[in-house]
Amino acid sequence: MSNPSAEDEVVQLCSDLIRIDTSNPGDHSGPGERVAAEYVAEKLAEVGLDPKIYESHAKRSSVVVRIEGTDPQRDALLIHGHLDVVPARKEDWTRDPFGGEVADGCVWGRGAVDMKDMDAMVLAVIRDRLRQGRRPERDVVLAFLADEEAGGKWGAHWLVDNHPELFEGCTEAIGEVGGFSLTLPNDERLYLIEAAEKGLAWMRLIAEGTAGHGSMVHPDNAVTALAAAVARLGAHEFPVRLTKTVNAFLEEVCDATGIEFDPDDIEKTVRDLGPLSRMIGATLRNTLNPTVLDAGYKTNVIPQGATAHVDGRFLPGHEEEFFATVDELLGEHVRREFVHHDIAVETEFDGPLVAAMAAALKAHDPQARPVPYCLSGGTDAKSFATLGIQCFGFAPLKLPKDMDFSGMFHGIDERVPVDGLRFGVRVLDHFLDHA
Numbered sequence: 001m002s003n004p005s006a007e008d009e010v011v012q013l014c015s016d017l018i019r020i021d022t023s024n025p026g027d028h029s030g031p032g033e034r035v036a037a038e039y040v041a042e043k044l045a046e047v048g049l050d051p052k053i054y055e056s057h058a059k060r061s062s063v064v065v066r067i068e069g070t071d072p073q074r075d076a077l078l079i080h081g082h083l084d085v086v087p088a089r090k091e092d093w094t095r096d097p098f099g100g101e102v103a104d105g106c107v108w109g110r111g112a113v114d115m116k117d118m119d120a121m122v123l124a125v126i127r128d129r130l131r132q133g134r135r136p137e138r139d140v141v142l143a144f145l146a147d148e149e150a151g152g153k154w155g156a157h158w159l160v161d162n163h164p165e166l167f168e169g170c171t172e173a174i175g176e177v178g179g180f181s182l183t184l185p186n187d188e189r190l191y192l193i194e195a196a197e198k199g200l201a202w203m204r205l206i207a208e209g210t211a212g213h214g215s216m217v218h219p220d221n222a223v224t225a226l227a228a229a230v231a232r233l234g235a236h237e238f239p240v241r242l243t244k245t246v247n248a249f250l251e252e253v254c255d256a257t258g259i260e261f262d263p264d265d266i267e268k269t270v271r272d273l274g275p276l277s278r279m280i281g282a283t284l285r286n287t288l289n290p291t292v293l294d295a296g297y298k299t300n301v302i303p304q305g306a307t308a309h310v311d312g313r314f315l316p317g318h319e320e321e322f323f324a325t326v327d328e329l330l331g332e333h334v335r336r337e338f339v340h341h342d343i344a345v346e347t348e349f350d351g352p353l354v355a356a357m358a359a360a361l362k363a364h365d366p367q368a369r370p371v372p373y374c375l376s377g378g379t380d381a382k383s384f385a386t387l388g389i390q391c392f393g394f395a396p397l398k399l400p401k402d403m404d405f406s407g408m409f410h411g412i413d414e415r416v417p418v419d420g421l422r423f424g425v426r427v428l429d430h431f432l433d434h435a
């Protein structure tokens with residue numbers, strides 16, 4: 001029997017990975033990534049590679065392997081994907097979130113777009129190439145990681161801190177949340193390549209006061225102090241700060257749509273983009289969103305403390321401004337500590353790797369218009385950027401015009417078009433020939 005091609009295999013690989021539940025609730029209470037890591041390692045070993053599983057904690061597993069390139073003079077390329085997914089509640093879904101069913105032209109399930117699709121595409125392409133003896137020119141390091149959905153502490157961060165040697169010689173990387181198509185109302189097809197991402201500051205706010213009886217005069221009330229600070233933070237609107245990536249994105253989109261780019265009224269320009277505005281709006285400024293409140297246990301008891309959680313996101317180059325504003329808004333009775341804190345990243349959108357991504361997209365979709373963009377969320381790119389690696393989001397997918405792709409991330413009925421996966425495989429293969 002002849003070997004299956006990458007396009008034949010990718011759907012099965014994606015379904016198989018979805019069927020392995022790797023829900024990550026944010027602590028170690030989930031199933032972990034061990035079973036998925038073993039699956040991936042086996043698929044890589046089948047084509048002659050020698051992958052290793054690294055465990056940061058019991059069942060919190062990542063897989064790393066280096067494929068030797070034909071030209072040892074060249075720097076290495078890192079391709080990374082995460083194996084964990086956010087949890088899903090079966091009763092909310094049309095189909096089993098861990099069923100990996102193929103129906104209506106899509107593979108369904110948790111992780112279908114975030115990001116077992118890319119894991120499967122990378123596996124399919126690498127397996128196909130190695131079966132045909134088509135080694136890439138440069139070393140390629142593949143990393144399938146644990147814990148991205150909780151900030152990567154037990155995955156990418158842990159590997160970078162404990163096994164930096166695995167990434168030696170890597171100068172560039174591709175990973176998630178980029179390379180997907182977005183069709184504009186005038187049928188222009190953009191492919192958004194991630195070149196920047198906001199930093200994150202998940203903070204716990206703590207107010208301390210004096211406990212007492214709810215019937216008495218009581219000026220030192222922790223709940224009052226906390227509530228006032230939370231309200232100030234939640235209501236604050238940061239000024240628009242146009243980063244070079246968002247600027248480049250807006251110029252491209254305006255050019256594609258004929259909308260006038262008005263540097264003096266960026267918000268209007270973004271509003272005119274229609275459905276795109278929700279995604280791009282968050283990359284115009286720092287943001288603060290209160291998410292959790294916790295205080296007290298009885299109506300007539302004033303508690304001595306109160307806490308809240310706030311999800312803060314800051315733009316590349318604007319972290320200092322962000323924290324100065326937060327501290328001013330907090331006032332003197334409320335302090336903050338980090339639940340999680342990670343950097344913003346931004347890279348130049350030019351050079352040979354960008355050219356290789358663009359050429360691969362155009363080769364398989366002549367209408368493709370690759371554009372850089374800034375992600376409002378975060379990925380494992382943050383960890384790898386600390387090693388000096390230039391990181392891009394490039395997990396190519398050609399999507400139907402009417403698909404709400406950004407709504408699929410962590411959404412109900414997450415699914416990925418089979419045609420999109422096959423397209424992605426062709427693009428990645430082409431990319432590896434020229435990367």
Ligand SMILES: [Zn+2]
Nearest residue numbers: 114115148176
């Ligand atoms: Zn993801």
